[in-house]
Amino acid sequence: MAAEVKPASPPLTRRQEARRRRILDATTLLACRGGFDAVQMREVAEEAGVALGTLYRYFPSKVHLLVATMRDQLEHLHTTLRKRPPASDSPAERVAETLLRAFRALQRDPYLADAMVRALTFADRGVRDEVDGVIGRTTAIILDAIGPSIGPQGPTPEQLSAVRVVEHTWHAALITWLSGRATIAQVKSDIETVCRLIDLTT
Amino acid sequence: MAAEVKPASPPLTRRQEARRRRILDATTLLACRGGFDAVQMREVAEEAGVALGTLYRYFPSKVHLLVATMRDQLEHLHTTLRKRPPASDSPAERVAETLLRAFRALQRDPYLADAMVRALTFADRGVRDEVDGVIGRTTAIILDAIGPSIGPQGPTPEQLSAVRVVEHTWHAALITWLSGRATIAQVKSDIETVCRLIDLTT
DNA sequence: CGACAATCTAGAACAAGTTTCAGAGTTGTT
DNA sequence: AACAACTCTGAAACTTGTTCTAGATTGTCG
Numbered sequence: 001m002a003a004e005v006k007p008a009s010p011p012l013t014r015r016q017e018a019r020r021r022r023i024l025d026a027t028t029l030l031a032c033r034g035g036f037d038a039v040q041m042r043e044v045a046e047e048a049g050v051a052l053g054t055l056y057r058y059f060p061s062k063v064h065l066l067v068a069t070m071r072d073q074l075e076h077l078h079t080t081l082r083k084r085p086p087a088s089d090s091p092a093e094r095v096a097e098t099l100l101r102a103f104r105a106l107q108r109d110p111y112l113a114d115a116m117v118r119a120l121t122f123a124d125r126g127v128r129d130e131v132d133g134v135i136g137r138t139t140a141i142i143l144d145a146i147g148p149s150i151g152p153q154g155p156t157p158e159q160l161s162a163v164r165v166v167e168h169t170w171h172a173a174l175i176t177w178l179s180g181r182a183t184i185a186q187v188k189s190d191i192e193t194v195c196r197l198i199d200l201t202t
Numbered sequence: 203m204a205a206e207v208k209p210a211s212p213p214l215t216r217r218q219e220a221r222r223r224r225i226l227d228a229t230t231l232l233a234c235r236g237g238f239d240a241v242q243m244r245e246v247a248e249e250a251g252v253a254l255g256t257l258y259r260y261f262p263s264k265v266h267l268l269v270a271t272m273r274d275q276l277e278h279l280h281t282t283l284r285k286r287p288p289a290s291d292s293p294a295e296r297v298a299e300t301l302l303r304a305f306r307a308l309q310r311d312p313y314l315a316d317a318m319v320r321a322l323t324f325a326d327r328g329v330r331d332e333v334d335g336v337i338g339r340t341t342a343i344i345l346d347a348i349g350p351s352i353g354p355q356g357p358t359p360e361q362l363s364a365v366r367v368v369e370h371t372w373h374a375a376l377i378t379w380l381s382g383r384a385t386i387a388q389v390k391s392d393i394e395t396v397c398r399l400i401d402l403t404t
Numbered sequence: 405c406g407a408c409a410a411t412c413t414a415g416a417a418c419a420a421g422t423t424t425c426a427g428a429g430t431t432g433t434t
Numbered sequence: 435a436a437c438a439a440c441t442c443t444g445a446a447a448c449t450t451g452t453t454c455t456a457g458a459t460t461g462t463c464g
Contacts, residue, residue, distance in 0.1 A: 013431080016441090036326075041421060051443040053424085062421065114326075121323040121374070124238075124316075125382045132383065161388070161395045165371050168378075168392065172323070172370030180327045181334065186363070190370065193363040196402060197395060215461080218411090243451060253413040255454085264451065405464105412459065422449075429442070434435100 020058055022048040027069045028112060035114035039066065060126075066119030067130040073116065074137040077102060081141060091146040091202050096195040098145040099170055100188060106174070107184070114178045121171060138167055149202040162197045169194040222260055224250040229271045230314060237316035241268065262328075268321030269332040275318065276339040279304060283343060293348040293404050298397040300347040301372055302390060308376070309386070316380045323373060340369055351404040364399045371396040 012020065026047035030039045041062055045055040059065035086097035106113040123131050142163050143150060150159065173190045176182035182190075214222065228249035232241045243264055247257040261267035288299035308315040325333050344365050345352060352361065375392045378384035384392075 015430090019442095037420095040419095051445095052422090053444085054442055056422070057441080060422095118324060118326075121377055122320060123381060124320075128382060131381070135383070157391070158395070161391045164375075164378075164384075164388070165367075165392050165396045168371040168374030168396075169367050172374045173366075175323055176366075176370075179325060179333070180330060181337070182366075186366070189359070189363045190367050193360070193399060194367045194370075194396075197399060200398060217460090221412095242449095253415090254452090255414085256412055258452070259411080262452095407464090408462090410459105410461080413457085414455100416453105416455085418453070419451085420449100421451100422447100424447075425445090427443085429440105431438100431440075433437085433439105 019048070019050055019054070023050060023055060023058055023065070024069055024072050027065055027115075028073075031066070031069065031112045031115035032109050033111065035111040036066070036118045038111070039115055041065075063119045063123050063127050064130055066115050067123055067127055067134055070116035070120060071130070071133045071137060073112075074134060074141070077105065078137060078141055078144075081144070086145055090199055091149045092195040092198040094145040094147065095142055095166065095198050096192050098141060099166075099191050099195070103174075103187065103191070110178065113174060117171060117174045117178065121175060135167065138170070139163055142166060146198060146202065156201070158201045162201045165197060166194050221250070221252055221256070225252060225257060225260055225267070226271055226274050229267055229317075230275075233268070233271065233314045233317035234311050235313060237313040238268070238320045240313070241317055243267075265321045265325050265329050266332055268317050269325055269329055269336055272318035272322060273332070273335045273339060275314075276336060276343070279307065280339060280343055280346075283346070288347055292401055293351045294397040294400040296347040296349065297344055297368065297400050298394050300343060301368075301393050301397070305376075305389065305393070312380065315376060319373060319376045319380065323377060337369065340372070341365055344368060348400060348404065358403070360403045364403045367399060368396050 023044065026044050027039055029047065030043055039062065041055060042052060044065070045052045048055070055065075059068060081098060081101075086094040086101070088094045088097050120131060120134060143155065146155075146159075146163075155163070169190055173182065173187045177184065177187045225246065228246050229241055231249065232245055241264065243257060244254060246267070247254045250257070257267075261270060283300060283303075288296040288303070290296045290299050322333060322336060345357065348357075348361075348365075357365070371392060375384065375389045379386065379389045
């Protein structure tokens with residue numbers, strides 16, 4: 001059944017690295033223009049200067065591609081956050097501050113957010129590894145914000161559950177905002193509400 | 203704002219009512235077999251004994267169709283719940299009990315759950331009305347479970363925010379379970395965790 | 405009943421994600 | 435430099451959601 005050892009694909013050559021980057025950049029560009037629907041595989045390939053088959057070799061589906069793009073963006077964000085970490089007093093406030101800052105960044109490119117988040121929540125079992133990458137990055141960002149309130153042995157199961165709930169709320173609240181069913185104020189309120197759980201477990 | 207009068211489409215004839223029902227039943231059947239991907243519009247039409255064009259007249263997209271199916275299922279659930287309401291002591295426990303019961307029901311047909319929840323979270327602005335229907339039903343179920351702790355003037359904004367967070371977690375936790383990234387135990391734990399927010403606001 | 409409008413059917417056609425394949429280009433090895 | 439193995443390209447084909455059309459059926463109202 002599932003073992004399916006990842007073949008630890010050989011490191012990419014410089015040209016391959018460049019192709020991959022061109023693909024991700026093309027995806028971001030198209031996503032910024034019109035969200036999930038505007039990211040069309042043929043157009044991504046053309047914009048990246050790559051054959052369609054090659055695009056599919058690098059990213060086996062549109063969802064893989066967009067989730068990888070999200071991971072890429074999260075890496076930027078994490079870097080930025082490390083330079084200017086949240087300054088609030090309680091862990092809950094720091095997490096809320098972090099997420100609200102990320103939310104503000106997403107508001108600048110709502111279409112890009114649409115493409116990434118819809119792909120993330122639509123992803124099925126076949127995209128597990130890539131989604132795990134995104135979730136792992138997100139978790140790391142939140143744990144960083146919680147900071148020293150995490151015991152020396154790492155977070156407790158209760159803390160991890162609270163972090164998962166925060167992430168669930170984060171993604172689902174974004175979806176409701178992106179599909180026009182919640183206002184920005186409601187999203188902010190929901191983020192602040194769910195972050196109260198953090199203090200309950202620290 | 204947002205008036206957007208629904209044209210109050212003329213009441214359906216008996217045969218139309220029956221067609222609609224056949225379509226929803228066919229959708230449920232196919233969804234139970236293989237989830238979102240197994241619900242193929244041509245097959246739904248054939249199974250329901252209806253032309254493809256007719257299917258699209260009743261439900262303008264696959265997502266509309268699946269969200270309508272979800273609403274249909276939620277109505278069943280709500281009816282069942284009214285007959286045997288949760289019996290726990292605190293509001294939070296009653297909400298958790300309700301959701302865990304629903305979760306148990308979904309575990310019996312994980313493929314159906316997959317089809318419905320993926321459609322719900324993937325839905326875009328064009329499906330707003332239908333999604334609002336589902337969210338409204340869900341909210342009603344949760345408010346019922348909270349019960350008399352809700353003041354006479356209806357829930358406060360804080361309570362509504364907490365309910366939204368519970369719903370966010372509910373949907374997102376289901377997604378992670380369905381895509382094999384969380385265990386049943388984790389989902390249960392997350393539901394119990396988020397329900398603690400209910401007591402904080404009552 | 406008869407006429408008119410709305411609805412339904414069957415099937416073709418179109419759009420975008422995905423797969424496939426033959427041939428050209430690269431890369432690494434010796 | 436020559437070979438094998440892998441990668442990339444270009445283009446066609448296939449799949450499934452969605453749209454469109456022409457003709458048959460149904461429902462309503464005089």
